[in-house]
Amino acid sequence: MTKQEAQGKIQELTKELNYHNHLYYVEHNTEISDREFDIKMKELEELEEKFPELKQPDSPTQRVGGEVTKEFETVKHRFPMLSLSNTYSKEEIVEWENRIKKLIDHPLTYVCELKYDGVAISVRYENGIISQAITRGDGVQGEDVTTNVKTIRTIPLKLKDNPPTDFEIRGEIFFPLDRFRKLNEEREEAGEETYANPRNTASGTLKLQNSSVVSERGLDCYLYSVTGENLDIDNHFQSLTKALEWGFKAPKESDNMIRKVNSIDEIMEFVDYWDSERNKLNFEIDGIVIKVNNYDIQSELGSTAKSPRWAIAYKFKAEQVTTELKNIVYQVGRTGAVTPVAVLDPVLLAGTTVKRASLHNSDQIEKLDVRIGDTVKVEKGGEIIPKIVEVEMSKRPDSSQKVEFIKNCPECGSELTRKEGEAQHYCPNVHGCPPQIKGKMEHFISRKAMDIDGMGPETVELLYRHDLAKNIADLYTLKKEDVLPLDRMAEKSADKLIKGINESKLVPFERVLYAIGIRYVGETVAKKLARAFKSFDNLSKASYDELIEVEEIGGKIAESVIEFFGEEDNNKIIDRLKSYGLQMSLSEEELEGQTDKLKGMNFVVSGVFHMYSRNELKETIEKNGGKVTGSISSKTNYIVAGENMGPSKLEKAKKLDIPVITEEDFNEMI
Ligand SMILES: NC(=O)c1ccc[n+]([C@@H]2O[C@H](COP(=O)([O-])OP(=O)(O)OC[C@H]3O[C@@H](n4cnc5c(N)ncnc54)[C@H](O)[C@@H]3O)[C@@H](O)[C@H]2O)c1
Ligand SMILES: [Zn+2]
Numbered sequence: 001m002t003k004q005e006a007q008g009k010i011q012e013l014t015k016e017l018n019y020h021n022h023l024y025y026v027e028h029n030t031e032i033s034d035r036e037f038d039i040k041m042k043e044l045e046e047l048e049e050k051f052p053e054l055k056q057p058d059s060p061t062q063r064v065g066g067e068v069t070k071e072f073e074t075v076k077h078r079f080p081m082l083s084l085s086n087t088y089s090k091e092e093i094v095e096w097e098n099r100i101k102k103l104i105d106h107p108l109t110y111v112c113e114l115k116y117d118g119v120a121i122s123v124r125y126e127n128g129i130i131s132q133a134i135t136r137g138d139g140v141q142g143e144d145v146t147t148n149v150k151t152i153r154t155i156p157l158k159l160k161d162n163p164p165t166d167f168e169i170r171g172e173i174f175f176p177l178d179r180f181r182k183l184n185e186e187r188e189e190a191g192e193e194t195y196a197n198p199r200n201t202a203s204g205t206l207k208l209q210n211s212s213v214v215s216e217r218g219l220d221c222y223l224y225s226v227t228g229e230n231l232d233i234d235n236h237f238q239s240l241t242k243a244l245e246w247g248f249k250a251p252k253e254s255d256n257m258i259r260k261v262n263s264i265d266e267i268m269e270f271v272d273y274w275d276s277e278r279n280k281l282n283f284e285i286d287g288i289v290i291k292v293n294n295y296d297i298q299s300e301l302g303s304t305a306k307s308p309r310w311a312i313a314y315k316f317k318a319e320q321v322t323t324e325l326k327n328i329v330y331q332v333g334r335t336g337a338v339t340p341v342a343v344l345d346p347v348l349l350a351g352t353t354v355k356r357a358s359l360h361n362s363d364q365i366e367k368l369d370v371r372i373g374d375t376v377k378v379e380k381g382g383e384i385i386p387k388i389v390e391v392e393m394s395k396r397p398d399s400s401q402k403v404e405f406i407k408n409c410p411e412c413g414s415e416l417t418r419k420e421g422e423a424q425h426y427c428p429n430v431h432g433c434p435p436q437i438k439g440k441m442e443h444f445i446s447r448k449a450m451d452i453d454g455m456g457p458e459t460v461e462l463l464y465r466h467d468l469a470k471n472i473a474d475l476y477t478l479k480k481e482d483v484l485p486l487d488r489m490a491e492k493s494a495d496k497l498i499k500g501i502n503e504s505k506l507v508p509f510e511r512v513l514y515a516i517g518i519r520y521v522g523e524t525v526a527k528k529l530a531r532a533f534k535s536f537d538n539l540s541k542a543s544y545d546e547l548i549e550v551e552e553i554g555g556k557i558a559e560s561v562i563e564f565f566g567e568e569d570n571n572k573i574i575d576r577l578k579s580y581g582l583q584m585s586l587s588e589e590e591l592e593g594q595t596d597k598l599k600g601m602n603f604v605v606s607g608v609f610h611m612y613s614r615n616e617l618k619e620t621i622e623k624n625g626g627k628v629t630g631s632i633s634s635k636t637n638y639i640v641a642g643e644n645m646g647p648s649k650l651e652k653a654k655k656l657d658i659p660v661i662t663e664e665d666f667n668e669m670i
Helices: 003-025 034-050 090-103 177-189 198-206 211-217 236-246 264-280 295-301 362-368 434-445 457-465 472-477 491-506 509-515 523-533 536-541 544-548 555-565 568-579 614-623 647-656 663-669
Strands: 074-076 110-116 119-126 129-135 141-143 166-174 220-227 258-261 285-292 311-315 319-332 337-349 352-358 375-380 387-391 602-606 627-629 638-641
Touching: 003 034, 034 311, 090 264, 090 295, 090 311, 110 166, 110 220, 110 264, 110 311, 119 198, 129 141, 166 198, 177 198, 198 211, 211 614, 220 236, 236 258, 258 264, 264 285, 285 295, 319 434, 337 362, 337 375, 352 375, 352 387, 362 387, 434 457, 434 472, 472 491, 472 568, 509 523, 509 536, 523 536, 536 555, 536 568, 544 555, 555 568, 602 614, 614 627, 638 647, 638 663
Parallel strands: 602 627, 602 638
Antiparallel strands: 074 141, 110 258, 110 285, 119 129, 119 166, 166 220, 285 311, 319 337, 319 375, 337 352, 375 387
16 A cells, blocks of 8 residues: 555545544444454554654544533543453454563463443542542543432442542443333333333433433443552452452352453453353343453553553454345334345254344335345344345356335325335325224233223234224213123223223323424423423413423424324324313313423522432422423523532633522522
């Protein structure tokens, strides 16, 4: 490669990698796989080594990939938080050891542990009490997410067994897989887009402004290093043994999650063991981390600007298999979204038999150029549902034909629509398409919605098939004698069903709002809307601007609400529900304590309070008509400050001339 070619390539790779870093760390999103990213990074490293003078000032090889956003207070790390160098091959582990051996001439002990696939966190404890939790950020400074981290049950608020008076412990926050699947089920149920993978969702969750949502999600954390001065610990293994004693969730030798070894072969044995066992864990790991155990040797080896020389990550390749694509079928969901699904020749992948893979939408089909009869590579990476990553073109049968995305709904025949800028096709026949009608009813009766006792998806199917209920309002006209003749319906179950339907008339407004199934209006959004607008009548008249004024309500939700109430059929159903006596507005008790005293005012809440928890304070502001935002801007009217308000916030408040008030002042206001 000529120097000129190298220059072009270096510039291109630098730009590309910085783009993907931003997407990954700030948007919690990815466009390429980790493997592809790592290959590009390696290519850049090699070019920069050959042509050091061409290295760009913003080269991603020279620093930790993250960034600090403005949503939380920025805090400088007392000890930098670095990344790890990584490899996918045994040879490079050998090279790594050789480099170390050139510098250190006595035998070494290594510690092998799991490489948890989540987000890094550093938690400081002073006198045994948690004092601050900071994200890795760009390695030099991170974001103060203490409030959110405190909701994680495996991160103790108070330690046992005489911990050092001041130290930091670092670890990885991750999304347990069972919780992740549940969250996605709930989102699907609410017609919301499902999350692509647990890692990105964990990092997105950690950065939410509302810590009660963080708490509900059930994040977890493994701790993997102790940092501080005068700790009276001399090796890494010992530090994690102590961490266990202090009450942290750290890897245990008895679970084989951490092991002391002395040779490359032993390292590889640990790698191989976990490469095949990792599917049994309730969280994702993307490799194994190997660390030099002794602290003195660690400091002798030191670090580069990006990663310590005394540690390396061995990364697993994502598991892939090839199989034949037999067919493409189309599923119509409750919201009318049409999803293409690949029907595969069943194969074993990552411990489960895979028969289907999602193809997401027509863009995806086009991008992959996947055709029926193709041999495809299926991968289970960060995602829960396997996906098709590639078509083996050499095996493509001559007769194969390009896939034409269907034009009409496979269920009702309506012509499909696709909104400008959206990838998904929809069946517009909301009130006449069977899976949409049934899906809406199933959602309506589900536990978090109307929770109708004695009724499940089978009942919905029966009622629909026998023309007894064609929409959610019809349920309230059912009589016992209507349902008795149905399959498997006895006297008792019929009574139960009718009773369940009647009792659902007492379900509070916010759940009715969730139950009617407006697209993008999940449980939390329904609560917010209910509190802000107080009744269906008000909500149906709300303008776009009024809607987006509500915290966490964005343009997409606002449009969807307006579209819903713009449809005559929906209003008819709402009117009918009202006439049957459902709760169409907030009850007296719920309205109590609600005022307009803070209407139109924007608040920022910072620090620790005596009378309120942060969430209580936020709720009180909202109950009185105010709005809470995460960061200070010229739109902020007041900052309610408790103890330990961050200095950068204070400075910003001064600069913008925004009044900083105490919780007592706040109480006066309301
Ligand atoms: N797909 C993309 O677009 C994209 C973009 C950016 C980064 N990435 C991926 O992220 C990687 C870079 O991220 P990174 O800098 O966080 O590096 P990394 O995730 O490969 O490794 C470093 C991190 O590992 C974590 N870790 C987990 N278990 C650990 C343990 N037992 N001991 C010590 N640390 C442990 C720590 O958080 C540490 O910060 C890239 O190599 C790439 O795979 C992908
Ligand atoms: Zn249809």
